[in-house]
Amino acid sequence: MTRKIKTVPRIESLKRAFNFVENPIPVVDHALKTYGDTYYTRIIGGRKIVMSIEPGFAQHVLQKGNKKYEKSELQTDALGKYVGYGLLTANGEYWLRQRRLIQPGFHKAKLAALVGIMTEEISKFYDDLEERVIQDPNIDVSHAMMELTLRVVAKSLFSTGINEEDIIKLGSWISDIQKHIVKEVRMPIFNFWRRLNGQTRKALGLADHAKKMIQDLIDERKRSEEKYGDLLDMLLDSKYEDTGESMSDEQILDEAIILFVAGYETTAIALAWCLHALREDPGVRAKLESEVMDQTGEYAMESLMRPSYLGQVIDETLRKYPSAWILDRIALEDDEIDGVKINKGDLVGLYVFGVHRNPKIWPEPDVFNPDRFHPSNKKSQISYSFFPFGGGPRMCIGYHFAYMEMRIAIAEFMKRFVLPQPTGHEPDYLPLITLKPRENIVMKLKRRQEEEQMDEEVHAGVTVHES
Numbered sequence: 001m002t003r004k005i006k007t008v009p010r011i012e013s014l015k016r017a018f019n020f021v022e023n024p025i026p027v028v029d030h031a032l033k034t035y036g037d038t039y040y041t042r043i044i045g046g047r048k049i050v051m052s053i054e055p056g057f058a059q060h061v062l063q064k065g066n067k068k069y070e071k072s073e074l075q076t077d078a079l080g081k082y083v084g085y086g087l088l089t090a091n092g093e094y095w096l097r098q099r100r101l102i103q104p105g106f107h108k109a110k111l112a113a114l115v116g117i118m119t120e121e122i123s124k125f126y127d128d129l130e131e132r133v134i135q136d137p138n139i140d141v142s143h144a145m146m147e148l149t150l151r152v153v154a155k156s157l158f159s160t161g162i163n164e165e166d167i168i169k170l171g172s173w174i175s176d177i178q179k180h181i182v183k184e185v186r187m188p189i190f191n192f193w194r195r196l197n198g199q200t201r202k203a204l205g206l207a208d209h210a211k212k213m214i215q216d217l218i219d220e221r222k223r224s225e226e227k228y229g230d231l232l233d234m235l236l237d238s239k240y241e242d243t244g245e246s247m248s249d250e251q252i253l254d255e256a257i258i259l260f261v262a263g264y265e266t267t268a269i270a271l272a273w274c275l276h277a278l279r280e281d282p283g284v285r286a287k288l289e290s291e292v293m294d295q296t297g298e299y300a301m302e303s304l305m306r307p308s309y310l311g312q313v314i315d316e317t318l319r320k321y322p323s324a325w326i327l328d329r330i331a332l333e334d335d336e337i338d339g340v341k342i343n344k345g346d347l348v349g350l351y352v353f354g355v356h357r358n359p360k361i362w363p364e365p366d367v368f369n370p371d372r373f374h375p376s377n378k379k380s381q382i383s384y385s386f387f388p389f390g391g392g393p394r395m396c397i398g399y400h401f402a403y404m405e406m407r408i409a410i411a412e413f414m415k416r417f418v419l420p421q422p423t424g425h426e427p428d429y430l431p432l433i434t435l436k437p438r439e440n441i442v443m444k445l446k447r448r449q450e451e452e453q454m455d456e457e458v459h460a461g462v463t464v465h466e467s
């Protein structure tokens with residue numbers, strides 16, 4: 001049966017266009033309240049988009065009917081122009097071939113080899129952070145988590161091949177390129193002006209610097225003939241099933257950049273939101289502390305993937321603050337989803353943030369409650385009511401990688417640092433490519449070692465006093 005959905009009047013879309021550019025979340029939330037869980041609207045440039053927070057819609061587009069949809073040019077051309085053509089930015093046959101080739105490198109057994117690299121990098125980073133806390137305890141954790149994930153992805157890809165200075169340079173180039181891409185996508189009418197005033201050339205120049213640096217690392221690795229068991233080795237050693245050939249130099253370069261870009265900011269943002277949520281909820285924090293404090297710092301793939309309260313905390317973070325806050329697809333043919341007509345060429349917006357905050361699915365959605373993800377509640381979870389990593393054949397390839405990294409990063413953080421008291425303040429959102437906090441998340445950290453020493457001294461003082 002056909003279902004009629006409402007359309008946002010053109011005049012309203014136009015009126016809200018500038019607010020949309022500034023922060024799309026309130027604009028979409030308002031439209032959902034006014035026009036229902038699935039509605040039509042037009043984006044800048046006049047293109048029709050079907051926006052939805054129905055889990056069934058997401059499941060159809062990403063999984064059941066995925067062959068009728070592909071990524072729009074916002075994700076392919078706009079991004080691909082700067083980061084290259086590969087897993088994240090390709091569609092169709094080429095994407096499938098690359099996915100089949102690279103997927104085995106992300107299987108749990110292969111990733112197990114990266115646990116050591118990750119643990120070492122995280123531990124080294126927290127050593128530095130402890131030093132910084134001694135100098136000044138006020139730490140911008142949103143920035144710190146960017147530095148952390150940047151190092152982890154760089155070392156997971158290039159092991160010892162990449163030095164500290166280059167990692168920082170790459171991170172800053174990638175951030176600047178991403179900012180530019182968001183402007184191009186949100187305000188395409190000014191792209192002509194951006195080309196004229198040199199902004200586009202500047203962003204392309206940064207992308208060239210990044211490519212050159214990564215190409216040098218690849219060349220160096222090829223010359224050395226040493227094996228490191230890292231992601232670059234995986235890319236170099238992968239062979240196409242049909243031809244038995246490896247990727248060309250250009251393909252390896254594109255895929256390496258893509259893994260870098262896809263794997264760094266998404267994870268950093270989730271970690272920063274997680275620390276914010278833990279600061280704001282002493283009950284959750286205490287429960288988590290009691291779980292992680294008893295664990296040794298030796299991590300293994302198997303134990304990292306076991307159900308745990310830490311896993312629930314991370315899932316709840318990704319529910320409340322999904323790094324990939326919206327996914328889009330373009331319809332390749334006419335279709336119907338739960339009675340809603342989709343025309344060939346329509347854009348479909350799967351508003352992950354809205355699904356994850358839908359009170360009909362998640363009661364009190366703004367409350368941070370990791371018990372929602374207790375294993376006993378898993379069975380009653382509606383399919384695609386929680387999909388921070390997307391779904392279907394294009395589901396995030398770095399899913400296990402990210403979970404491993406986040407679990408080690410949060411567990412080790414809790415062991416090293418004491419979070420401050422809650423502030424009662426929720427930062428506003430800055431939904432760019434990922435869902436960033438609009439302001440930096442700064443907190444006064446205490447080294448746990450210091451706190452424990454103080455406890456011992458107080459205890460000793462009391463004992464002396466009592467005797």
Ligand code: HEM
Pocket residue numbers: 071087088099153258259262263264266267270322323324327328387388389390391393394395396397398399401402
């Ligand atoms: C918390 C961390 C992460 C989140 C929330 C996340 C989220 C996502 C989502 C939602 C997609 C699907 C996009 C779509 O269907 O339009 C995706 C794709 C992808 N992600 Fe992640 N991601 C994370 C971490 C990572 C990491 C660590 C890596 C690599 C090391 C990675 C590599 C990729 C790649 C290559 C794709 C494209 C896959 C394809 O289309 O075949 N991601 N990610």
